[in-house]
Amino acid sequence: MKKHIYCRHSFEIEVQFFDVDAMHIVWHGNYVKYLETARCAFLSAIGYDYNEMARQGYSWPIVQMNLKYIRPARFGQKIRVDMDIVEIESCLRIDYTIYDVETNEKLTRASTTQAAVSLSDGLMQFQTPGSWLEAVKRHPTFQAV
Template sequence: MIRAEVELTVPFFDIDMLGIAWHGHYCKYIEIARCAMLDKIDYGYMTMRATGYVWPIVDIQLRYVRPARFDQRIKVSAELVEWEYRMKIKYLITDAESGEVLAKGHTVQAAVDSTSGEMSYASPAVFLDKLGIKPDAP
């Protein structure tokens, strides 16, 4: 449905003692792709907050297939795959030149009312509207 892809170069300061990108930096890489995807529907984090909701990550899964290395060009894609009760986004990190898979995974985010702090068990109408989906009327 909604998808974005970004291209990044692994910087020197992301490299660990083994000469590969430290696993924790992959969260940063998928965050950049997630922001690009959300910007496509005009529902970035500042817009979320302005509409009264925040969407904390409640689950993250990453599977590391091959290491990313210093100065390597990588592609990171983010695709929204669930939106009715939560926001589930799948990710794929590949070598930009060869297409070789480096990592894959997903995040799950839940809508939380920014005033009350209450978690919503259904996606807010404002989010569905950004997706072009009209919620069913009662």
């Protein structure tokens, strides 16, 4: 069964020298930073960044992350992080694919899951807050189930 994609977002980044090892290949841990940078751009686009989450009374820690390295990204390369937002009601789950901008070659696949946690009592929420759902619905590519 094909999963529903609520919305899509893309973000481009140029690989910086401080992200690579001696062979000019991106050190594996920096892919997490690329996912976070792209995710922050998405959250800003819907007006629900981490500051807004806190104002609404929630933190959204990462509870699961998966990465599959297909080909290395290299110093100076322009990469595009394509994001498919695939779950918004019980958590925030995003599937990512990182591509070379020039060749469209697939470099990495990843996914993250974040859960809302109430700041007042520290309890994980099994349903996302209404303010979150309304924000996601504002994204121009939003598709209801």
